[in-house]
Amino acid sequence: MKDQEARRHRILLVDDNRALAENLAEILEEAGYAVVWAGSCAGALSLAAEGFDVALVDLKLPDGDGTALAPLLKELSPTGEVVLLTGFATLESAVAAVRAGACAYLVKPCATQELLVTVEQAMRQVRLHGEKRALAHQAQMAEKLAAVGTMTAGLSHEIRNPLNAALLQLTVLERRVQRLGGELHGPLLEPLLLVKDEIRRLDHILEDFLQFARPREFVPRPVELCLVVARVLDLLAGEAERRSIGLVREVSGAPGSTRVAGEEERLRQVLVNLTLNAIEATPDGGTVRVRCGPEAADPAPGAPGPGVCVLIDDSGPGVPAAARDRIFEPFFTSKAKGSGLGLSIVHAIVAQHGGTVEVDDAPGGGARFILRLPRLP
Numbered sequence: 155m156k157d158q159e160a161r162r163h164r165i166l167l168v169d170d171n172r173a174l175a176e177n178l179a180e181i182l183e184e185a186g187y188a189v190v191w192a193g194s195c196a197g198a199l200s201l202a203a204e205g206f207d208v209a210l211v212d213l214k215l216p217d218g219d220g221t222a223l224a225p226l227l228k229e230l231s232p233t234g235e236v237v238l239l240t241g242f243a244t245l246e247s248a249v250a251a252v253r254a255g256a257c258a259y260l261v262k263p264c265a266t267q268e269l270l271v272t273v274e275q276a277m278r279q280v281r282l283h284g285e286k287r288a289l290a291h292q293a294q295m296a297e298k299l300a301a302v303g304t305m306t307a308g309l310s311h312e313i314r315n316p317l318n319a320a321l322l323q324l325t326v327l328e329r330r331v332q333r334l335g336g337e338l339h340g341p342l343l344e345p346l347l348l349v350k351d352e353i354r355r356l357d358h359i360l361e362d363f364l365q366f367a368r369p370r371e372f373v374p375r376p377v378e379l380c381l382v383v384a385r386v387l388d389l390l391a392g393e394a395e396r397r398s399i400g401l402v403r404e405v406s407g408a409p410g411s412t413r414v415a416g417e418e419e420r421l422r423q424v425l426v427n428l429t430l431n432a433i434e435a436t437p438d439g440g441t442v443r444v445r446c447g448p449e450a451a452d453p454a455p456g457a458p459g460p461g462v463c464v465l466i467d468d469s470g471p472g473v474p475a476a477a478r479d480r481i482f483e484p485f486f487t488s489k490a491k492g493s494g495l496g497l498s499i500v501h502a503i504v505a506q507h508g509g510t511v512e513v514d515d516a517p518g519g520g521a522r523f524i525l526r527l528p529r530l531p
């Protein structure tokens with residue numbers, strides 16, 4: 155799972171003095187950062203569109219001013235921070251830095267230690283902003299889930315009763331139609347079975363709602379995640395085959411290396427939802443690849459410890475950038491017959507297990523869902 159290793163923090167270095175820029179880049183790369191360099195405002199703007207964590211920006215550039223460039227860079231990469239580089243430690247340059255929205259400024263030529271400390275401080279700022287955004291998003295999700303729960307408690311019982319009664323009557327009707335035989339049999343039976351199917355779908359949606367309304371007690375036990383993956387893929391093999399979709403499984407690591415603490419039934423629900431989504435997104439004849447294995451002993455930054463990772467790649471259209479923040483919200487769906495609850499259930503269960511679930515691009519196009527859970531020793 156090399157491609158899932160920690161992404162390096164990206165630094166955008168904007169200075170027209172090539173020798174100095176190379177010097178700074180070398181120091182930063184040695185400290186583990188990925189550095190991209192631009193010698194002008196125009197170059198910086200085109201590189202910033204790809205995103206950066208921290209931009210080090212010279213005050214005087216051949217085609218403009220660093221203080222004017224800084225806000226434009228932040229607009230292009232709103233999660234990034236800017237540090238201004240100046241030739242003189244004057245009060246004006248400090249004021250200019252603050253005005254430009256920079257979080258710090260460095261006087262050139264700066265000592266290695268000073269450079270690294272300032273960049274690390276800016277990175278911390280970036281992380282803090284990220285955590286704040288994540289918390290705000292979680293609070294918003296929790297609010298929505300609470301609303302779903304309240305509504306469900308009131309409605310689902312009332313709806314399910316008449317629904318079950320209707321299903322029962324339809325079954326009676328079906329039996330009678332079957333007894334009729336002859337010419338009437340087909341034309342009567344077909345719409346009847348369609349209505350039965352739709353009622354079952356409604357019942358399934360209500361069942362999903364109930365997950366939110368009655369959160370059960372969580373009793374974690376050791377679960378070998380690779381085995382759950384295998385069971386889920388066996389379960390969905392028929393559906394994939396029907397649409398000529400190749401369902402590829404790859405399990406890595408020694409036995410016992412994908413053990414997590416959790417509830418098998420809920421983890422199965424997570425994997426069913428993610429794999430079904432992948433199958434639904436993939437055109438007939440495409441491929442869905444599910445990989446499960448232990449993560450490298452060196453956990454990703456911010457991760458609670460060594461983990462188990464499941465990657466679900468499909469060859470569908472992928473998730474558009476604009477939808478990525480929303481797909482885990484309850485009711486977000488792009489499907490005519492979807493409830494939009496699948497991924498919000500996934501998110502809630504995974505959080506309960508102390509894990510994370512993210513969406514990315516699959517290397518060959520299509521979507522990649524990345525599930526990480528803490529590994530049991």
Ligand SMILES: Nc1ncnc2c1ncn2[C@@H]1O[C@H](COP(=O)(O)OP(=O)(O)OP(=O)(O)O)[C@@H](O)[C@H]1O
Nearest residue numbers: 431432435472481487488492493494495496497521
């Ligand atoms: N593998 C994927 N490829 C592309 N888009 C996806 C993928 N998985 C999820 N999505 C997008 O996320 C949306 C939400 O998914 P979610 O599972 O929550 O609901 P749904 O699949 O639409 O409905 P339900 O799961 O209730 O049948 C989907 O409608 C789709 O737009």
Ligand SMILES: [Mg+2]
Nearest residue numbers: 427431496497
């Ligand atoms: Mg779904």
